[in-house]
Amino acid sequence: MTFLQELTQNLKRNIREYGMYIALFVIFLFFSVATDGMFISSRNISNLFNQMGYIAVLAIGMTLVIVIRHIDLSVGFLAGFLGAVAAIALTQWNLPVWAVIPLVLVFGIGAGLITALMVAKFGIPAFVATLAGWLIYRGALLQVTLRTGTIIIPNPAFNAIGNGYIPDLPLPNFLPGLHKVTLLIGLLAAILMVISSISSRRKKIEYDFEVSSKNMFIISLIFMVILIGIITYILAGYNGLSWTAVIVLGVTLIYHFLTTQTFLGRHIYAVGGNPEAAELSGISVSKITYIVFGSMGMLSALSGMLYASRLQSATTTAGTLFELDAIAAAYVGGVSSAGGVGKVTGSLIGAIVMISLTNGMNLMGIDISTQYIVRGAVLVAAVVFDVATRKRGI
Amino acid sequence: MAVTAITILTRFDAQKILGENMSVPILEMKNITKQFPGVKALDDVSFKVNRAQIHCLVGENGAGKSTLMKVLSGVHPYSSYEGEIYLDGELQTYRNTYDSEKAGIAVIYQELALVPEMMVYENIFLGHEIRKGINVDVNETIKQTVALLKKVRLEVNPSMKVKHLGIGKQQLVEIAKALSRDARLLVLDEPTSALNETDSENLFVILRELKQEGVTSILITHKLQEVLDIADKVTILRDGQSVTTLDNNNGEVNEDVLIKHMVGRSIENIYPDREKKSKDEIILEVRHWNAYDPRLERQILKDVNLKLKKGEILGITGLMGAGRTELARSIFGNTDGYRLEGELVLNGEPISFSSPHKAINAGLAYVTEDRKGDGLILIQDVKANITIANLERILTRGLFIDANAEIRDAREFRDSLDIRTPSINQLVLYLSGGNQQKVSLAKWLYVDPDIMILDEPTRGIDVGAKYEIFTIMNQMVDQGMSIIMISSELPEILGMTDRIYVISEGRVTGEVMTQDADQETIMRYATM
Missing domain, CATH: 3.40.50.300 (P-loop containing nucleotide triphosphate hydrolases)
Structure with missing residues (x-):
C-alpha cells in the first residue's frame, strides 16, 4: 500500500472524527480572514478559551449523561445556584477559597445524586426529573440572591480562576513578549505525546498487532507536534495559559482517560449501548446512573464557580440556558441520543466550535439575531453529517 | 392425449402444469x-x-x-x-x-x-x-x-x-x-x-x-x-x-x-458425538422454587425442584410460555424483579443472587435467548463484547484496561471458536446470527464459569453454525463445565443432553434420561 493510499483510507475510515476537526479549522480560517487576523490573535484566542470554560465542562458531563440515554436540563441553574452558594460561602460564611471549592463540588455531587435517585430508583424519565430540577434550582438561585441582588465577590484568589493566568518565570530578557512557562508546558506536552505514542506503537509491534506504516506514523506525529506548537505559541503570545484553560484541559484529560482507558468507561458505554445486556453481564445499571449524574452535578458546580469567578460576582440570572449550550456542544461533538456513542474530546471540540461562532461573529459585528440562526444551522448541519456518516456503516 | 392426461391428474397437479x-x-x-x-x-x-x-x-x-x-x-x-x-x-x-x-x-x-x-x-x-x-x-x-x-x-x-x-x-x-x-x-x-x-x-x-x-x-x-x-x-x-x-x-x-x-457437503451427524461422563456430584440444586410476578399478580414458577450434575448437559424444555426462560432469569440475579421463594444450593452451600454480578462471581453464566435484545451490545465491536463481563481479567492497577491484552484475548477466542469476522474491531451488528452467537459464547467463556445456562442457543442459526455451537458445548463439558440447555426444539434437546426436565405452566412435569426419551414422551409431559 502506498503512503497516499493509506492516508486516504485512513481519512475515509475516520471521516466522522476528522470531520469535526476539519470543520473547526474551516471556521477558524474563515473568521481569521473575515476579521483581518483579529480572531486568531493571541489575545482573542486566550479570551475564547476563558469564555468557553463553563460550557465546556458542562458539555463533558452531558456527554456521559446522553451516552447512557438520559438528559439533564437542570445543570444550567444548578451551576448558577451553586455559583451563588460559593459567593455566599466566601462573603457571608467567610470560608477560605481552599475550603469553598471542594465544598461546592460536594454540593454538586449531592444534587446529581438526587437526580440519579429520581431516575434510577423511582424510574422517572430524566427529562421530567431534571425539568423539575431546572425549576427548583432557578427558584433557589432567586431566593439566595433575593436580599442582596448581585453578590459581589471581592476575593482575588477565587476570581483568578476565571480571569487569571498561570505565573511566569521572572526572566524579562529571555524570550521577551512570550510566556515562558506556557511554552515549557507545551514543550513537555509535545515530548510526552511523542514518547507515549512511540512506546504504545512499540508494544503493539511486540504483540504482533497491526500498526500504521512508519511514514504514516511519523507524519501524524509531526502533525500533532506542530498543532501543539501553534496553540502554545499563540497562547504564549498573550498572558499564557489561563487558569480556566488549565481546568478545562485537566477535566478533559481526566474524563478522556476515564472513558477510554478504564473499566468504568467501558461500563458506561455498555449501559448506553444496551442496558439489558449490560445488566445481565454483571454491570449495575443503577450504579452507573448514580456515577454519571453525580459527575454531572460536580461539573455543574465547577461550571458555576468558573462563571461566578469570571464575573467576579453571583448574579440572579447566572446559568440561564447553559444546559442547552452544553447539549448543543455535545451533539455537535458527535454524541448520539440513541445512546452508547459519543466522546468527551468530541464535546470539547463541539464547545469550541460553538463559542468560536459566537466570538467570531461578535468580532465581525454580526447582529445577535443572525448569530442564533447561524448557530442553529451549524448544530443541524453537524448532526446531519454525523447521522449520514454513521449510516454508511463504517 | 394430453387432455386425458390432465383429467386424471389431481387438481393440484393440474394447477402446477397450468402454472408452468x-x-x-x-x-x-x-x-x-x-x-x-x-x-x-x-x-x-x-x-x-x-x-x-x-x-x-x-x-x-x-x-x-x-x-x-x-x-x-x-x-x-x-x-x-x-x-x-x-x-x-x-x-x-x-x-x-x-x-x-x-x-x-x-x-x-x-x-x-x-x-x-x-x-x-x-x-x-x-x-x-x-x-x-x-x-x-x-x-x-x-x-x-x-x-x-x-x-x-x-x-x-x-x-x-x-x-x-x-x-x-x-x-x-x-x-x-x-x-x-x-x-x-x-x-x-x-x-x-x-x-x-x-x-x-x-x-x-x-x-x-x-x-x-x-x-x-x-x-x-x-x-x-x-x-x-x-x-x-x-x-x-x-x-x-x-x-x-x-x-x-x-x-x-x-x-x-x-x-x-x-x-455444499453432507453432514453425517447433526449432533457431534460426546462421551457422556457426568458425575453424580451435584453442583447446583434448585429447591421448592416459586416465583411471582408482582406486576401481573401471577405465579410464574410453582415449586420447581431440579438438580444439575457436574459435567452434564441438562436439558430444560417445554412449550413457549411454560416458564423456562423465567426460571433461568430468576436464578441468574432475578433481573425481572420477581418475588422469589425457595432455595438455591451451589456446591452444597445455600446461596442467593441479588444481581447478575453476584451470580457471575459465583461461577454462573447465562447466554440469553434474545442475543440482539439483551445479549450483545450491537453497536460495540467484537472485542469489547467478548471482554465486557470480565474486564477484571485485563485490568492493570485495578482501573485501566490493557488494550493490548484485550486484543490478544479477543483474537484467541476468535480463532478458537472460529468467529468469522473481518476483524475483532468489527461491530457485532454486522455479523451473521451464528457468528453473533459465537461472540455470546466467547463472552461467557471469558468469565470461565462452572455453570453455563444456554437459553435457545441455536435460535435463528443455520445448520452449519448449529453444528459448531454444539461442538463448542461439548468442549465446554469436556473441560468440566456443567451446562443447562434450554430449548424448545426437541430434536436438539434429544441430540445433545444427558438428562431432561420438562416444564409446563411453571412446574416441572417430567424428568427423563435422554437415552430413554423420545419426542412423544416429552410432548406428553409438556402438555400436562
Missing part, C-alpha cells in the same frame, strides 16, 4: 447480482416462483436469502442491483418498499411491524384506512377486519389491543394486514422461529388455505422439517448463489439432500 406451461410464473427474478462494498451478497441469482404455491427459500446465514428478499421488496431499489424482476411477466422497477407493496408483495419480517398500543383493526388498516369524508369509517373497518380475521382463522375481538395478543396471533394479524392490501405474494421471514408447535401448525394450515385461494407464499426458514411439510418447491442458496430448486412433491427431497446443498 400455460401461464407465466407469478415471480421471476433473473440474474440478480447485488454488491456491497467488499462483498458480493448475491451473484447471478435466478429465482422463479409459480402461482399459488408455497415456495421455501433455505440456506445458511449469509447465503443471501434476506438480501434477495430485500431486492424483491424494494429495500434495495432498482438500479442498486443488476438483473431483472418480473411480476406476472412484467418488469418491476421498485424505488422503495411502498412500490412493491402497491404491486402486491407483502413481506412479514421476524420482528413484526405492528403497533402494540393500537387495536387489531387499526393495525390491519394502518396506512390505508377506510375513510368516510375525513374520518375513519370505523364500522366498515371492523366489518372488513372480521372477514379478514376469519380468513386467517383468528378469533379475537377486532377492538383488542395488539399487545394483549400472543406472538402467534400477532403474526396472523400481520397476514390479515397483508391480505387487506390485496397481497398476492406473501414473503415470510422465519415466521415460526418464535412460535410454538401448535401456532406453527396453525400458521401452515392458513398458508395452505390461502394457497387454494391463489395466494403465493415465499417462506424463509431454518427448520428443514417445516420445508418438507409445507413446501411445493424449495430453492437453496449458498454463498450468494442459487444452488438449485427442488420439487418437494415428487419425493426427491429429504433433510439430507437439503443439508448437502446448503453446506
Whole structure:
C-alpha cells in the first residue's frame, strides 16, 4: 500500500472524527480572514478559551449523561445556584477559597445524586426529573440572591480562576513578549505525546498487532507536534495559559482517560449501548446512573464557580440556558441520543466550535439575531453529517 | 392425449402444469447480482416462483436469502442491483418498499411491524384506512377486519389491543394486514422461529388455505422439517448463489439432500458425538422454587425442584410460555424483579443472587435467548463484547484496561471458536446470527464459569453454525463445565443432553434420561 493510499483510507475510515476537526479549522480560517487576523490573535484566542470554560465542562458531563440515554436540563441553574452558594460561602460564611471549592463540588455531587435517585430508583424519565430540577434550582438561585441582588465577590484568589493566568518565570530578557512557562508546558506536552505514542506503537509491534506504516506514523506525529506548537505559541503570545484553560484541559484529560482507558468507561458505554445486556453481564445499571449524574452535578458546580469567578460576582440570572449550550456542544461533538456513542474530546471540540461562532461573529459585528440562526444551522448541519456518516456503516 | 392426461391428474397437479406451461410464473427474478462494498451478497441469482404455491427459500446465514428478499421488496431499489424482476411477466422497477407493496408483495419480517398500543383493526388498516369524508369509517373497518380475521382463522375481538395478543396471533394479524392490501405474494421471514408447535401448525394450515385461494407464499426458514411439510418447491442458496430448486412433491427431497446443498457437503451427524461422563456430584440444586410476578399478580414458577450434575448437559424444555426462560432469569440475579421463594444450593452451600454480578462471581453464566435484545451490545465491536463481563481479567492497577491484552484475548477466542469476522474491531451488528452467537459464547467463556445456562442457543442459526455451537458445548463439558440447555426444539434437546426436565405452566412435569426419551414422551409431559 502506498503512503497516499493509506492516508486516504485512513481519512475515509475516520471521516466522522476528522470531520469535526476539519470543520473547526474551516471556521477558524474563515473568521481569521473575515476579521483581518483579529480572531486568531493571541489575545482573542486566550479570551475564547476563558469564555468557553463553563460550557465546556458542562458539555463533558452531558456527554456521559446522553451516552447512557438520559438528559439533564437542570445543570444550567444548578451551576448558577451553586455559583451563588460559593459567593455566599466566601462573603457571608467567610470560608477560605481552599475550603469553598471542594465544598461546592460536594454540593454538586449531592444534587446529581438526587437526580440519579429520581431516575434510577423511582424510574422517572430524566427529562421530567431534571425539568423539575431546572425549576427548583432557578427558584433557589432567586431566593439566595433575593436580599442582596448581585453578590459581589471581592476575593482575588477565587476570581483568578476565571480571569487569571498561570505565573511566569521572572526572566524579562529571555524570550521577551512570550510566556515562558506556557511554552515549557507545551514543550513537555509535545515530548510526552511523542514518547507515549512511540512506546504504545512499540508494544503493539511486540504483540504482533497491526500498526500504521512508519511514514504514516511519523507524519501524524509531526502533525500533532506542530498543532501543539501553534496553540502554545499563540497562547504564549498573550498572558499564557489561563487558569480556566488549565481546568478545562485537566477535566478533559481526566474524563478522556476515564472513558477510554478504564473499566468504568467501558461500563458506561455498555449501559448506553444496551442496558439489558449490560445488566445481565454483571454491570449495575443503577450504579452507573448514580456515577454519571453525580459527575454531572460536580461539573455543574465547577461550571458555576468558573462563571461566578469570571464575573467576579453571583448574579440572579447566572446559568440561564447553559444546559442547552452544553447539549448543543455535545451533539455537535458527535454524541448520539440513541445512546452508547459519543466522546468527551468530541464535546470539547463541539464547545469550541460553538463559542468560536459566537466570538467570531461578535468580532465581525454580526447582529445577535443572525448569530442564533447561524448557530442553529451549524448544530443541524453537524448532526446531519454525523447521522449520514454513521449510516454508511463504517 | 394430453387432455386425458390432465383429467386424471389431481387438481393440484393440474394447477402446477397450468402454472408452468400455460401461464407465466407469478415471480421471476433473473440474474440478480447485488454488491456491497467488499462483498458480493448475491451473484447471478435466478429465482422463479409459480402461482399459488408455497415456495421455501433455505440456506445458511449469509447465503443471501434476506438480501434477495430485500431486492424483491424494494429495500434495495432498482438500479442498486443488476438483473431483472418480473411480476406476472412484467418488469418491476421498485424505488422503495411502498412500490412493491402497491404491486402486491407483502413481506412479514421476524420482528413484526405492528403497533402494540393500537387495536387489531387499526393495525390491519394502518396506512390505508377506510375513510368516510375525513374520518375513519370505523364500522366498515371492523366489518372488513372480521372477514379478514376469519380468513386467517383468528378469533379475537377486532377492538383488542395488539399487545394483549400472543406472538402467534400477532403474526396472523400481520397476514390479515397483508391480505387487506390485496397481497398476492406473501414473503415470510422465519415466521415460526418464535412460535410454538401448535401456532406453527396453525400458521401452515392458513398458508395452505390461502394457497387454494391463489395466494403465493415465499417462506424463509431454518427448520428443514417445516420445508418438507409445507413446501411445493424449495430453492437453496449458498454463498450468494442459487444452488438449485427442488420439487418437494415428487419425493426427491429429504433433510439430507437439503443439508448437502446448503453446506455444499453432507453432514453425517447433526449432533457431534460426546462421551457422556457426568458425575453424580451435584453442583447446583434448585429447591421448592416459586416465583411471582408482582406486576401481573401471577405465579410464574410453582415449586420447581431440579438438580444439575457436574459435567452434564441438562436439558430444560417445554412449550413457549411454560416458564423456562423465567426460571433461568430468576436464578441468574432475578433481573425481572420477581418475588422469589425457595432455595438455591451451589456446591452444597445455600446461596442467593441479588444481581447478575453476584451470580457471575459465583461461577454462573447465562447466554440469553434474545442475543440482539439483551445479549450483545450491537453497536460495540467484537472485542469489547467478548471482554465486557470480565474486564477484571485485563485490568492493570485495578482501573485501566490493557488494550493490548484485550486484543490478544479477543483474537484467541476468535480463532478458537472460529468467529468469522473481518476483524475483532468489527461491530457485532454486522455479523451473521451464528457468528453473533459465537461472540455470546466467547463472552461467557471469558468469565470461565462452572455453570453455563444456554437459553435457545441455536435460535435463528443455520445448520452449519448449529453444528459448531454444539461442538463448542461439548468442549465446554469436556473441560468440566456443567451446562443447562434450554430449548424448545426437541430434536436438539434429544441430540445433545444427558438428562431432561420438562416444564409446563411453571412446574416441572417430567424428568427423563435422554437415552430413554423420545419426542412423544416429552410432548406428553409438556402438555400436562
